[in-house]
Amino acid sequence: MKRAKTYAGTLTVVAAMAATTAFADADDDQLVVNGEIEMVTEAAAPEHLEYVDTVYSGWRFRSDETQAFQMDDFDNPAMIFVEKASEDWNKPEGTEGKACASCHEDVENLKGVRAVYPKWNESAGEVRTLEMQINDCRENQMGAEPLKYTGGDMAAMVGLLSSVSRGMPISVAIDGPAQETWEQGKEIYYTRYGQLELSCANCHEDNYGNMIRADHLSQGQINGFPTYRLKNTKLNSVHARFKGCVRDTRAHTFKPGSPEFIALELYVASRGNGLSVEGPSVRN
Amino acid sequence: MQLTRRDLLVMGSVGMGLTALGVSPAMASLTDDEIAKITEGAEVGTGDLVVTAPEIAENGNTVPIEVSAPGAAMVVIFADGNPTPAVATVNFGPLNPTRAASTRIRLAKTQNVVALAQMEDGSFQKAMANVKVTIGGCGG
Amino acid sequence: MASGVKPRVKVPKTAAAGDEITIKTLISHKMESGQRKDGDGNLIPRSIINRFVVDFNGQNVIDVTLEPAISTNPYFQFDATVPESGEFKFTWYDDDGDVYETAKQIAVS
Numbered sequence: 001m002k003r004a005k006t007y008a009g010t011l012t013v014v015a016a017m018a019a020t021t022a023f024a025d026a027d028d029d030q031l032v033v034n035g036e037i038e039m040v041t042e043a044a045a046p047e048h049l050e051y052v053d054t055v056y057s058g059w060r061f062r063s064d065e066t067q068a069f070q071m072d073d074f075d076n077p078a079m080i081f082v083e084k085a086s087e088d089w090n091k092p093e094g095t096e097g098k099a100c101a102s103c104h105e106d107v108e109n110l111k112g113v114r115a116v117y118p119k120w121n122e123s124a125g126e127v128r129t130l131e132m133q134i135n136d137c138r139e140n141q142m143g144a145e146p147l148k149y150t151g152g153d154m155a156a157m158v159g160l161l162s163s164v165s166r167g168m169p170i171s172v173a174i175d176g177p178a179q180e181t182w183e184q185g186k187e188i189y190y191t192r193y194g195q196l197e198l199s200c201a202n203c204h205e206d207n208y209g210n211m212i213r214a215d216h217l218s219q220g221q222i223n224g225f226p227t228y229r230l231k232n233t234k235l236n237s238v239h240a241r242f243k244g245c246v247r248d249t250r251a252h253t254f255k256p257g258s259p260e261f262i263a264l265e266l267y268v269a270s271r272g273n274g275l276s277v278e279g280p281s282v283r284n
Numbered sequence: 285m286q287l288t289r290r291d292l293l294v295m296g297s298v299g300m301g302l303t304a305l306g307v308s309p310a311m312a313s314l315t316d317d318e319i320a321k322i323t324e325g326a327e328v329g330t331g332d333l334v335v336t337a338p339e340i341a342e343n344g345n346t347v348p349i350e351v352s353a354p355g356a357a358m359v360v361i362f363a364d365g366n367p368t369p370a371v372a373t374v375n376f377g378p379l380n381p382t383r384a385a386s387t388r389i390r391l392a393k394t395q396n397v398v399a400l401a402q403m404e405d406g407s408f409q410k411a412m413a414n415v416k417v418t419i420g421g422c423g424g
Numbered sequence: 425m426a427s428g429v430k431p432r433v434k435v436p437k438t439a440a441a442g443d444e445i446t447i448k449t450l451i452s453h454k455m456e457s458g459q460r461k462d463g464d465g466n467l468i469p470r471s472i473i474n475r476f477v478v479d480f481n482g483q484n485v486i487d488v489t490l491e492p493a494i495s496t497n498p499y500f501q502f503d504a505t506v507p508e509s510g511e512f513k514f515t516w517y518d519d520d521g522d523v524y525e526t527a528k529q530i531a532v533s
Contacts, residue, residue: 065338065348074434077497080452083430214418216342230343233496284342346495363493367459371493377484379505381444385486386501390457390493 025209026060031278034073037167043274048174051205057275058218058283061209066230069282078159078228078280081152081235085160088153094144100157103141107164114158114165115277118266120178127181127266130158131237131257149257150243155226155235162226162279170223170277172269185267188260194251200268203245215284220245221272222265224281235280238265315364319400319410322360328408333359333401337413344391344417352384353409356401359385364412365395391417429453433514435528439506443532447478447485450499451516451524457492473498475517481510508532 031039041057049055059067073079089107092099104110117130128136134157135146147154174182189200203212204220211217226235239256242264246253254260319328336350351374353359361371376383389397398412434448451473458470472492478485485504504512509532516524 230346
């Protein structure tokens with residue numbers, strides 16, 4: 001009985017895949033932003049990946065029309081939010097009367113930062129996301145209130161930092177003191193959650209390139225975050241997307257900024273080591 | 285997993301089948317009414333007017349479209365499956381050489397984007413493009 | 425004034441007389457359609473940019489009437505002929521009566 005069921009299931013899958021060959025896998029398009037930033041959207045998988053040979057940016061799974069939004073900064077609506085963040089960058093806040101620019105001066109000085117986050121922070125003894133580091137600056141350097149983890153101002157600031165690193169290879173460290181957090185993230189990635197009993201891997205490793213209803217599944221890479229979604233016309237942060245995914249498995253989700261999502265972010269980021277920093281990207 | 289994935293795929297193919305059935309003729313008449321108001325019974329032909337839109341929109345909230353209407357003074361754009369079909373009216377001034385414009389529009393479901401152009405001699409042209417709007421799995 | 429509204433335009437800085445140039449414009453605006461309901465089931469009132477006009481040295485290039493079916497952050501791309509040096513004037517009209525303006529100079533050789 002069990003065998004028969006599995007066989008029937010396989011047939012359905014084969015038939016469905018044949019019907020959607022037009023959508024299968026990543027496409028062959030090349031991403032160059034503003035005619036000058038050449039993005040690596042396909043790379044040999046990092047050594048630690050056991051079941052995937054090639055990693056692809058989510059951009060390669062989108063339609064030509066959605067892809068075009070990201071190829072020019074003027075066409076990319078995410079840049080509205082980046083512009084807003086560049087104003088915030090120079091705006092003094094908090095008891096110290098400091099702005100981001102007071103210490104870091106030009107935001108270009110933080111070029112490369114987005115590529116290596118999440119990152120182990122030695123003095124704090126923890127892995128930190130970019131959002132955590134931004135709030136650490138706000139609270140301890142500026143004497144300002146922390147920003148809401150997945151709020152618009154935070155997503156915009158991460159978008160600004162990401163924009164100056166575009167084209168650089170993602171290269172998060174997974175060894176040394178970060179290893180324990182990375183292992184925890186990997187454990188979460190392969191754990192089935194929710195009433196649908198789906199792990200991240202079930203969709204984004206076993207089935208990328210296939211259709212989930214009418215949606216073309218990507219590898220779930222986060223090199224393009226924060227991302228402007230045509231769906232909600234705002235910048236979306238990594239943890240907000242994680243929350244959406246886990247919710248879609250009909251599970252109680254972890255909270256944005258929780259140790260679980262921090263660990264998952266480190267692990268998922270490491271799956272994209274070698275892809276370019278693309279954020280702020282545009283997705284559907 | 286096998287069961288779940290099969291269920292998802294079956295649901296997917298049913299959904300796509302329904303989508304393929306396409307346009308609702310009942311809604312198209314709202315657009316026809318609007319067009320009749322503008323043309324006041326004048327003949328509507330075809331010509332160089334072209335509507336360019338994606339065959340499949342990944343999200344109906346932001347769909348890039350272009351109307352190209354060489355020789356037109358005005359183009360009125362409709363989405364014939366939206367609750368209110370009107371999208372935009374584009375008047376071209378003397379300094380507009382190509383009589384073309386691109387924008388981004390909202391489409392409530394799979395439907396036609398219809399353009400009615402009034403040429404500089406007062407005659408009318410009509411063109412349309414069908415856009416399949418997908419309801420995503422997790423994306424939608 | 426609706427919050428967070430900011431116009432952006434992209435115009436070449438120079439051109440030859442009679443050139444056709446491409447202009448891109450985008451204004452950050454939520455374009456509330458008037459069709460949506462809030463958490464309590466009340467209709468959220470319509471609040472959109474309803475008209476967009478571009479002139480060059482007083483002559484019209486494009487004049488658009490926008491309906492709620494135009495997406496959030498209205499975007500337009502179109503061409504213009506530039507007979508001489510001068511100024512493009514861009515004007516957006518909001519439902520709430522506000523008018524947003526910006527201008528770009530172009531040098532024609």
